[in-house]
Amino acid sequence: MAKKSVVFFCAICFLAGNAGASFFVIDPLIPLALTVLLSLGYLIFRRPWVLLIASLALGIFCWQQAVSQPRPPIPTYPLALSGEIVFVESKINRQLVTLLVGEGDLASYKILLYLDRYPEYRPGQTLAVKCRLERPTPIEDFRYDRYLALSQIYYLCYRPQTITLLPAQTWRYWLFQIKIFYSNSFNQSFPEPEATIARAMMLAERKELSQDLNTQFSRAGLSHVMAISGMNMTLLVGALQAVALALSWKRSFTLGLALTVLSLYIVIIGFQASAVRAAVMAGILLLSQVVHRQYDPWYVLIVVAAILTAINPLSLMYDIGWQLSFLALAGLIFWQQRFERWLGFLPVAFGCRSVAAASLAAQVFTWPLLVYYFQTFSTIFLLTNVLALPAVDIIMVFTLVAPFIWWLPVIGVVIKTGILFLLRWLLTVCTVGSSLPFAAVSVVRLAFFWYLLVYFSLIIITWYVTRKKTT
Amino acid sequence: MLLAKKRLSSIILVGCLLLAILVLLAPPIHWPSRPKLLEVTVLDIGQGDSIFIRTPDGVTILVDGGRDNQVINRLADVIPWWQHKIDYLVSTHSDLDHYGGLEGVAQKYQIGEFWYNGDESNKATSYQSLLASLKQKQIPLRVIRQGEEFHWPSGVILHWLWPVAIKDGERNEGSLVGRLSWGAQDVLLTGDLPSEQEQLILASGQIVEAEILKVGHHGSKNSSSADF
Numbered sequence: 284m285a286k287k288s289v290v291f292f293c294a295i296c297f298l299a300g301n302a303g304a305s306f307f308v309i310d311p312l313i314p315l316a317l318t319v320l321l322s323l324g325y326l327i328f329r330r331p332w333v334l335l336i337a338s339l340a341l342g343i344f345c346w347q348q349a350v351s352q353p354r355p356p357i358p359t360y361p362l363a364l365s366g367e368i369v370f371v372e373s374k375i376n377r378q379l380v381t382l383l384v385g386e387g388d389l390a391s392y393k394i395l396l397y398l399d400r401y402p403e404y405r406p407g408q409t410l411a412v413k414c415r416l417e418r419p420t421p422i423e424d425f426r427y428d429r430y431l432a433l434s435q436i437y438y439l440c441y442r443p444q445t446i447t448l449l450p451a452q453t454w455r456y457w458l459f460q461i462k463i464f465y466s467n468s469f470n471q472s473f474p475e476p477e478a479t480i481a482r483a484m485m486l487a488e489r490k491e492l493s494q495d496l497n498t499q500f501s502r503a504g505l506s507h508v509m510a511i512s513g514m515n516m517t518l519l520v521g522a523l524q525a526v527a528l529a530l531s532w533k534r535s536f537t538l539g540l541a542l543t544v545l546s547l548y549i550v551i552i553g554f555q556a557s558a559v560r561a562a563v564m565a566g567i568l569l570l571s572q573v574v575h576r577q578y579d580p581w582y583v584l585i586v587v588a589a590i591l592t593a594i595n596p597l598s599l600m601y602d603i604g605w606q607l608s609f610l611a612l613a614g615l616i617f618w619q620q621r622f623e624r625w626l627g628f629l630p631v632a633f634g635c636r637s638v639a640a641a642s643l644a645a646q647v648f649t650w651p652l653l654v655y656y657f658q659t660f661s662t663i664f665l666l667t668n669v670l671a672l673p674a675v676d677i678i679m680v681f682t683l684v685a686p687f688i689w690w691l692p693v694i695g696v697v698i699k700t701g702i703l704f705l706l707r708w709l710l711t712v713c714t715v716g717s718s719l720p721f722a723a724v725s726v727v728r729l730a731f732f733w734y735l736l737v738y739f740s741l742i743i744i745t746w747y748v749t750r751k752k753t754t
Numbered sequence: 755m756l757l758a759k760k761r762l763s764s765i766i767l768v769g770c771l772l773l774a775i776l777v778l779l780a781p782p783i784h785w786p787s788r789p790k791l792l793e794v795t796v797l798d799i800g801q802g803d804s805i806f807i808r809t810p811d812g813v814t815i816l817v818d819g820g821r822d823n824q825v826i827n828r829l830a831d832v833i834p835w836w837q838h839k840i841d842y843l844v845s846t847h848s849d850l851d852h853y854g855g856l857e858g859v860a861q862k863y864q865i866g867e868f869w870y871n872g873d874e875s876n877k878a879t880s881y882q883s884l885l886a887s888l889k890q891k892q893i894p895l896r897v898i899r900q901g902e903e904f905h906w907p908s909g910v911i912l913h914w915l916w917p918v919a920i921k922d923g924e925r926n927e928g929s930l931v932g933r934l935s936w937g938a939q940d941v942l943l944t945g946d947l948p949s950e951q952e953q954l955i956l957a958s959g960q961i962v963e964a965e966i967l968k969v970g971h972h973g974s975k976n977s978s979s980a981d982f
Contacts, residue, residue: 376822399850401824401857402883446879470862474835475826478862630767703835704775752883 291582292337294589298599300342301592305600311351314344345596346723350429350726354437356386357416361444362387364394365411367453370434370553374490380404382412382719394429394438395419398446400410405463407456409449413745414440414515424728433597434556440516458465460551462486475692477706483681484510484675487552501657502717503580504664507607507649508675508709514557515647515679516548517611520565521619521712522676525637547683557604560591564605568612580616584609602655610648615744616645627632635673651737654726661723674705771817782836792910792936794966797828801852801952805943805968806832807934810908815842816930817943820853826858833863841866843893845884846945848876857884865893872897875922898930901908911935915960916951926971927951933964940964944978946971952982 299312321337370381380396396702404410417439419428431437466488467479470691476496489509492500500506503709508515512643520541527537543564552558558573564587571583584660592599599606622640646668655658681702689695716722756765790810796806797801799820806829809816814833819825833840840863858881859865868888872970876882888895897921904912916931929945942964944952948971955962962982 375824399878399880400854401880467861471838473828474833474838475862479827479837494932495825496827583900628762628766630764635767638818707835 287582289334289583290373292331293334293529294334294585294646296338296583297342297345299594300339301346301599304343304556306344308351309343309347309578311344312339312345314347318344323432329401332751341595342592345593349596349706355392357418357438361413361415362389363411363413364389365409365449366394367451367455368404368406368408368410369393369455370406370555372490373400373403373488375493376403380410381434382410385409388395389438390556392438393434393436394440396443396606397437397439397441398443404448404662405456406459406530407453409451409453410449411445411449412440413445414443415478416440429597430601433595433601445698458550459553461551465682467553468689470601470680472686472689473703473706477703477710480509480706480710481678481702484515484679485548485551486556487555499713499717500643502661502723503667503671503713504653504661505652505671505709506657507653507712512552515675516545517565517608517615518560519544519548519641519676519679520569520617521611521641521645522673523637523680524569525619525623525641529631529637533713538569542566544683548679551683556595557598560595560598560602560605561608563591564588564608565610581613584612602651603652606652607649614644614647615641617749618647621748638673638676639669642668645672645753648738648741652700655728655734658726658728659723660726661716663719663722667712667716671709678702678705686720756910764840767846769820777794781834785834790908792908792934792939793832794934794941795809795832795913796968797825797832799824799828799855801956802854803846803945803968803972804828804855809834809906809910810936811906811908811910813842813910813911814840816840816856816859817842817844818852818945819843819847820855821851821858823855825855826862829859829863839864839866844930845870846873846880846943847925847928848873849946850876850878850880851879851943853884857887860884860888860891860893865891867894867896869896869908869919869930871917871922873925873928876925900960909936913960915958915962916947929970931955933962939966941966941968943968944970946974946977948976949982952977952979956981 292593304314304558308599312744317340319339321340325333325337326647364382364384364387366382366385368380369383372379376448377400378398380398382394382396384392384394385389394416394577396410396414398404418437419431419439421427431439438454466486469485472478473481476493479488479491479496483492492509496507497509502508523538523541527534528530545566549555549559549562564584567578569586570585588599589606595602618643622643623637626636626640626643629639631637643665644666650664681698685698689699764820773834778864779893793808795806797820797826800821802820804825805817806818807817809815810980814837815954816825840859843859844864845854845856860868865888868980885952888980895961898914898917900914901914911934913933913935913964915933917928920928922966926946926948927950929947931947932940932943932945934941934943940963942962944967947955
């Protein structure tokens with residue numbers, strides 16, 4: 284087996300081990316010992332399959348190690364804590380504030396505080412609270428504890444008794460001002476619900492959307508536009524590549540542009556972990572196509588996914604944004620060019636056809652996962668996505684730069700109106716689409732096996748289509 | 755064949771553009787043809803009160819903002835997208851289910867004036883944050899007292915029936931109570947006023963007759979007494 288193939292299959296085994304380990308509990312020392320022994324065995328026997336099993340065991344070890352680390356016990360009395368706010372998630376009715384404790388037994392642990400919607404707290408501010416801590420627990424079949432563990436949060440506080448904002452501020456505070464600048468710009472420039480939609484798409488502030496609107500987006504098969512910033516980034520990269528190809532831009536210029544856009548996006552989103560993971564994947568994939576063109580993009584995708592999983596072992600199973608961006612990238616790799624051929628009836632101008640093809644290709648592998656999470660299957664998702672996603676791409680590119688120039692007398696007004704126009708278009712596609720009686724079918728949450736079966740079928744179809752082309 | 759394909763492509767492109775322009779421009783074109791009436795909309799904001807008023811001459815008043823930012827989504831149903839101003843923001847009293855969403859509204863819309871009962875004794879961080887935010891934006895704060903009356907050119911009158919004065923720590927007792935009148939139609943807005951204060955309003959001899967009553971304190975047994 285070629286060295287390249289060994290690395291590829293090792294990465295797959297590592298990911299399989301990591302995913303599989305989420306279904307059982309064992310002492311992490313067992314897979315660790317197995318990994319060490321098999322690695323030594325490989326050095327002696329030089330058989331690639333030994334390495335594959337070692338990778339599988341390593342995947343299991345990483346997961347088990349992440350979920351079984353001992354944490355300080357929770358005191359029964361209210362605890363006075365102070366620390367830096369590292370993340371704030373604003374919901375329609377409250378704020379979820381992540382506090383990095385600065386001192387005491389819980390120093391350097393993160394605590395999730397449930398606070399009133401106002402006053403608004405910012406990352407980088409220093410907060411002192413007195414509260415009774417709780418451990419996160421699963422909510423029905425949702426492993427809330429593990430979802431929070433993904434962000435290294437192991438303690439909750441629902442109602443802090445006293446809250447004092449201390450004067451100290453760190454670099455995070457100043458960095459977060461960029462996000463606030465964008466948020467305020469959208470808020471003041473667009474009406475509702477367009478402003479909230481823009482904030483959800485660009486700043487991942489999706490929790491401020493009303494329940495009605497969430498349902499409409501879900502029925503129209505457009506939840507991913509609002510829900511997950513990682514997938515939006517993937518779509519954006521796909522669209523940029525498509526436009527570059529259509530307009531014959533230089534490869535290096537396209538790469539530079541895409542990487543700049545991705546970097547800007549990460550900064551304005553406030554270095555949100557899932558977005559960073561998605562951007563790293565998209566960025567490395569782009570880079571690999573320019574620097575080492577002999578590498579199969581599929582190979583790069585899997586290897587990078589394994590590395591990112593090794594960094595945060597819970598991300599593979601619990602980071603929805605990253606899961607979707609991974610699947611969207613896979614869709615782009617295998618299906619974009621085919622869709623472009625099938626969509627021959629669409630105009631080529633301004634990369635319209637290419638953008639529509641990229642939008643559709645991104646859906647091929649993501650729709651089963653969206654059905655799994657949102658429990659709604661939109662029967663019109665193909666149509667709504669073709670109509671809406673090109674607008675989403677343009678909105679994302681323009682809103683990155685627009686707030687800096689829309690104070691300009693004419694150009695500013697034109698751009699602002701243009702973005703509003705596209706947001707309204709997106710909303711219209713969503714509301715009209717979701718109002719159709721046959722727009723969506725509610726799906727009961729099927730056993731995990733059925734989703735695996737769907738993915739297996741999709742992989743077989745993709746393999747068949749790809750094979751057909753090469754023979 | 756190629757020509758026909760190109761033609762189809764152009765038709766699709768132009769069609770999409772026209773449709774999109776129609777989507778954007780239809781509401782502002784249709785808006786002026788609406789009948790000029792006094793509109794009073796009770797917003798569905800979950801827990802709490804929030805009532806949006808638009809007079810026939812276009813003056814907008816928001817009485818209370820519910821508990822959270824749901825009010826912003828509901829306001830989008832009654833304020834067209836090209837309007838960014840609410841003339842008067844009213845907080846009947848300092849309970850979270852009445853003022854909770856007002857800070858978000860003040861962030862989103864330009865506010866002409868803020869009307870309240872003058873009670874700043876509520877030390878809840880969210881209430882202090884609202885007041886601080888309004889002052890920082892230099893929005894005029896007007897303390898409302900019994901007997902004050904506002905007239906608009908369209909003939910709409912808002913007469914405030916309560917409070918006379920405010921004591922620290924008394925929240926519901928200091929609720930603003932207003933009677934909105936237009937022609938023969940009157941709407942009575944009562945905040946969370948308890949029965950005892952309703953009796954005092956009756957005793958003051960002010961007219962409380964109205965075609966529409968917003969029941970006090972969300973229909974609590976301690977409000978909307980039989981006499982009232």
